[in-house]
Amino acid sequence: MPEKSIREMNDFERLQNSLSARTFHAIIIICVVLSLAAVLFGFYLYTNSVRNQYTEKAEDAAKTIAGIVDGDEVGKYVDAVTETYLGLSEDVRQKPDSDEYAKAFESIADERFYEITELLKKIADANGLSTAYIGFLDPTGKKFIIVLNSDPSGDFKGSGHAVDVDKNVLTEISKNLSVIPALISKNDNGYFSLGNAPVYDSHKNVAGYAVTGISMQTVADMSRSFLIQYVIVLAVVTILMAVLMTLHLKRKLVKPVNQIADAAQNYVKDKRAGIISTDHFSKLNIKTGDEIENLALIMADMERDISEIENNLTSVTAEKERIGTELSLATRIQADMLPNIYPAFPDRSEFDIYATMTPAKEVGGDFYDFFLVDHDTLGIVMADVSGKGVPAALFMMVSKIMIKNHGMNGISPKTVLEKVNEQICSNNREEMFITVWYGILDLATGHLRASNAGHEYPVVMQNGNKFELLKDKHGFVIGGMSGVKYREYEIDLTPGSKLFLYTDGVPEATNEKMELYGTDRMLDALNTAVNGSPYEVLNAVQNSVDSFVNGAPQFDDLTMLCLEFKGGGKKTMKEITVDASVENIEAVTDFINAELEAIDCPMKAQTQIDIAIDELFGNIAQYAYSPGKGEATVRYELEMDPRRVIITFMDKGKKYNPLEKEDPDTSLSAEEREIGGLGVFLVKKTMDDMTYEYSDGYNILKIFKNI
Amino acid sequence: MTISKELKGTELKIALEGRLDTTTAPDLESVIKDSVSGVTDLILDFEKLDYISSAGLRVLLSAQKIMNRQGSMKVVHVNETVNEVFEVTGFSDILTIE
Numbered sequence: 001m002p003e004k005s006i007r008e009m010n011d012f013e014r015l016q017n018s019l020s021a022r023t024f025h026a027i028i029i030i031c032v033v034l035s036l037a038a039v040l041f042g043f044y045l046y047t048n049s050v051r052n053q054y055t056e057k058a059e060d061a062a063k064t065i066a067g068i069v070d071g072d073e074v075g076k077y078v079d080a081v082t083e084t085y086l087g088l089s090e091d092v093r094q095k096p097d098s099d100e101y102a103k104a105f106e107s108i109a110d111e112r113f114y115e116i117t118e119l120l121k122k123i124a125d126a127n128g129l130s131t132a133y134i135g136f137l138d139p140t141g142k143k144f145i146i147v148l149n150s151d152p153s154g155d156f157k158g159s160g161h162a163v164d165v166d167k168n169v170l171t172e173i174s175k176n177l178s179v180i181p182a183l184i185s186k187n188d189n190g191y192f193s194l195g196n197a198p199v200y201d202s203h204k205n206v207a208g209y210a211v212t213g214i215s216m217q218t219v220a221d222m223s224r225s226f227l228i229q230y231v232i233v234l235a236v237v238t239i240l241m242a243v244l245m246t247l248h249l250k251r252k253l254v255k256p257v258n259q260i261a262d263a264a265q266n267y268v269k270d271k272r273a274g275i276i277s278t279d280h281f282s283k284l285n286i287k288t289g290d291e292i293e294n295l296a297l298i299m300a301d302m303e304r305d306i307s308e309i310e311n312n313l314t315s316v317t318a319e320k321e322r323i324g325t326e327l328s329l330a331t332r333i334q335a336d337m338l339p340n341i342y343p344a345f346p347d348r349s350e351f352d353i354y355a356t357m358t359p360a361k362e363v364g365g366d367f368y369d370f371f372l373v374d375h376d377t378l379g380i381v382m383a384d385v386s387g388k389g390v391p392a393a394l395f396m397m398v399s400k401i402m403i404k405n406h407g408m409n410g411i412s413p414k415t416v417l418e419k420v421n422e423q424i425c426s427n428n429r430e431e432m433f434i435t436v437w438y439g440i441l442d443l444a445t446g447h448l449r450a451s452n453a454g455h456e457y458p459v460v461m462q463n464g465n466k467f468e469l470l471k472d473k474h475g476f477v478i479g480g481m482s483g484v485k486y487r488e489y490e491i492d493l494t495p496g497s498k499l500f501l502y503t504d505g506v507p508e509a510t511n512e513k514m515e516l517y518g519t520d521r522m523l524d525a526l527n528t529a530v531n532g533s534p535y536e537v538l539n540a541v542q543n544s545v546d547s548f549v550n551g552a553p554q555f556d557d558l559t560m561l562c563l564e565f566k567g568g569g570k571k572t573m574k575e576i577t578v579d580a581s582v583e584n585i586e587a588v589t590d591f592i593n594a595e596l597e598a599i600d601c602p603m604k605a606q607t608q609i610d611i612a613i614d615e616l617f618g619n620i621a622q623y624a625y626s627p628g629k630g631e632a633t634v635r636y637e638l639e640m641d642p643r644r645v646i647i648t649f650m651d652k653g654k655k656y657n658p659l660e661k662e663d664p665d666t667s668l669s670a671e672e673r674e675i676g677g678l679g680v681f682l683v684k685k686t687m688d689d690m691t692y693e694y695s696d697g698y699n700i701l702k703i704f705k706n707i
Numbered sequence: 708m709t710i711s712k713e714l715k716g717t718e719l720k721i722a723l724e725g726r727l728d729t730t731t732a733p734d735l736e737s738v739i740k741d742s743v744s745g746v747t748d749l750i751l752d753f754e755k756l757d758y759i760s761s762a763g764l765r766v767l768l769s770a771q772k773i774m775n776r777q778g779s780m781k782v783v784h785v786n787e788t789v790n791e792v793f794e795v796t797g798f799s800d801i802l803t804i805e
Binding site for chain 1: 728730757758759760761762764768771772775787788791792796801
C-alpha cells in the first residue's frame with residue numbers, strides 16, 4: 001500500500017500506482033517466476049535425458065568392443081605391454097611423450113596388433129566415438145596403461161602409454177566388476193561420456209578393459225541454444241500476456257471506474273453550482289455485466305433518490321418555515337390576548353395583580369385572565385386546556401372569550417362556569433376539556449366568591465401568615481359533561497392578603513431525574529417572597545422552578561397569577577329584609593335615608609335615591625310575588641374613592657329584568673301617554689348606573705349613585 | 708303626605724305637602740276623583756311637595772286627561788327636584804307648569 005494518500009500524489013505517482021500499472025507489474029513478476037521455474041525444470045529434464053542417452057551409447061560401444069575382440073590375444077598384448085612398462089627405467093616412465101618411451105613399445109606391434117587397432121577404429125567411427133581403446137590398470141592402481149588404441153595419434157597415444165584416468169573410473173574398474181557403469185568425465189578437451197567393459201580371456205579371467213568415450217561438447221552446445229530459445233519464447237509470451245491482461249483490465253475495470261469517478265466529481269460540482277441535473281450516473285452506459293456495472297446502476301439509483309429526497313426536503317423545509325412563521329404570529333396573538341401590560345390597573349390602589357404564561361410549545365393551552373366586571377368587582381380566571389399546541393390554543397381562545405363574556409355580566413362564578421360548560425358541551429366533538437378556577441373579588445370588601453372546575457387548589461396568604469393551599473371543593477372539568485352543577489365558596493381577604501393561582505405546569509415541572517417539582521417546593525418558594533409584590537412572588541416561584549429543572553425541557557405550559565388585596569376601599573354595607581309590600585316602602589326609605597344623612601348626602605341625590613327606592617321597591621311590592629307574598633332585601637353599600645352609593649334590591653319573585661323594557665316615548669301628548677315603564681325610566685335617568693342579574697332564584701337589581 | 712284643598716266656585720286648588728309616591732299617590736287620586744266634578748280650573752300647588760315618583764305622575768296624567776275635557780289644569784310652585792322629574796319624563800310638555 002502506498003503511504004501517501006492518492007490526493008497527495010503527483011501525476012507520475014498516480015500513474016505508478018494506477019490499477020493498470022500494478023496489474024502489469026504483478027503479471028510480469030508472476031510470469032517471470034513461472035518462466036524461471038519452467039526453464040530450470042525443462043533444462044534439467046532435457047540434459048538428464050541427453051546424458052543418459054550418451055552414457056548408454058558409450059557403454060554399449062564398450063560392451064561391443066569387449067565382445068568382439070579375442071580375450072586371449074588381448075591378454076597376450078597386455079602381458080607384453082605390462083612387461084615392457086615395468087621394464088622401463090623410472091626416468092623414461094616419467095616422460096611418456098618422449099621418443100625413447102615410444103620406441104620401447106614399438107616391438108610389441110605386429111600385424112595382428114594393427115588389425116585389432118583397425119577394428120577399434122571402425123567401431124569408433126560407426127558409433128560416433130571420439131575415442132576407443134583397450135588397456136589395463138597398472139599394478140600400482142594409479143594409472144591406466146593403454147594397450148590398443150583406435151586413434152594412436154590422439155590423446156591416449158599408443159601402446160604402453162600410461163594415462164591419469166578419472167578417479168571414479170579407476171575406482172569402478174578396481175572393483176573388478178563384470179559390468180562397470182558408464183559415467184561422465186571431464187578433461188582438458190571438455191566433457192566426455194565414458195563407457196567401460198571388461199574383456200575376458202578363454203579362462204574367463206579379465207584380460208583388460210575396453211573403454212569408449214563420446215565427446216559431450218555438442219550436447220552442451222545444444223543445451224545452451226535450447227535454453228536461449230526457451231527463455232526468449234517465454235519472455236515474449238509473458239510480455240504479450242501482461243500487455244493483453246492490462247488492456248483487458250483497462251477496458252473492463254479502470255475505464256468504467258474512472259468514468260464513475262468523473263461522474264461523481266461532476267455531480268458534486270453541479271450540485272455546488274446549483275445546476276439541477278439528475279443523469280450524471282444514469283447516462284454512463286457501463287455494460288461490463290459485473291460488479292462495476294452494478295456499482296454504476298446503484299450510483300444512478302442513489303442520484304435519483306437523492307434528487308427526490310432533496311425535492312421533498314425543499315418543500316418540507318418551506319412548509320416548516322411557513323408553519324414556523326404562522327406559529328410565531330399565533331404566539332404573539334395569544335400573548336396579546338392575555339392581559340400583559342403591568343401595572344394592569346394603575347389607577348387602582350386597592351389591589352395589585354401580576355401574571356405570566358410560558359408556553360411549552362409555540363402556543364399553549366394555559367391561560368389566565370382578569371377584568372373589572374364593574375367598578376368594584378374583579379373577575380380572575382386561571383385555566384388549563386387539555387393537550388398542547390395549536391388545538392389547545394384554539395380551544396383556549398374560545399374558552400377565554402366565553403368566560404370573560406359571561407363574567408362581564410356580573411353573574412356568580414358558578415353560573416359563569418355552568419353557562420360556559422353548556423356552551424362548550426353543545427359542540428365538542430374533539431372532547432377537549434378545560435379546568436378553570438374563576439373568582440370574583442369585591443374590591444371594596446375583599447370578599448371573594450369562587451368556583452373551581454377541576455383546577456388546581458388555589459394558594460392563599462392571609463393576615464401575614466404563610467402561603468397555604470386552599471383545598472376547595474372541585475367540580476367536574478368544563479367540557480366534560482353537559483348539565484354539570486358547580487359549587488361556589490366564599491372567603492374574605494383581609495388587606496395584605498395574597499392569592500396565588502397556577503396551572504399544573506408548576507407542580508409538574510420535571511427535572512432530569514424525572515422528579516416532580518411538587519406543591520411543597522412551590523409553597524416553600526412562595527413563602528420566601530411572602531411579603532413581596534405579586535411580581536416578586538411570581539419571580540420567586542419562576543426562579544425556584546428554573547433552578548429545579550436545571551435546563552431539562554419544559555413539558556407543560558407554566559402559568560401563574562398572583563393578586564394582592566390591599567384594601568382601602570373602605571366600603572360600608574348594611575341591609576334590611578322586609579315583606580315586599582307597599583307599606584314597607586317608607587321603612588326602606590327611612591333605612592336608606594338614615595345612612596345617607598349620616599354621610600351628609602346632598603339633598604338632591606337623596607331625593608333621587610328616595611324616588612328610585614319608591615319606584616323599584618314599589619315594583620317588587622306590587623308585582624314580584626303577585627298575587628302571593630314574599631320578602632325583599634335591600635342592601636346599602638358605600639364606596640369611598642370615589643364616593644358612591646350602591647343599593648341592591650333582591651327578591652325571590654318572578655324573574656323580571658326591568659332593564660329589558662323599552663323606554664317610554666316622552667314626546668307623546670297626555671292623551672297618548674302610557675304610564676307603564678316610566679318609573680324605571682326615571683331611575684335610569686337619575687342614577688349613574690343600574691344593573692340586573694338573576695342568580696340562584698334571585699332578581700338582583702343594583703343602582704349606583706355617585707355622591 | 709298632606710293634601711289640602713280649597714274650592715272657589717269652579718276653581719279647585721289642591722296643595723300637597725310631603726312625598727307623592729307609590730304609597731300616597733292613591734290618596735291624591737281619590738281626592739281628585741271625588742272633588743273634580745264641575746271644576747273648570749284645577750290648580751295643584753307643589754310648593755311643599757318634596758318629590759314625585761312615577762305613581763304620582765300617573766295620577767297627574769289622569770287628572771290632566773280629565774281636565775282636558777272639562778277645563779284646564781296647572782301645576783304651580785314646582786321645586787327643582789320635581790321639575791327635573793317633569794323634564795326627564797316629558798311631563799313638562801304635557802302639564803302647564805307655572
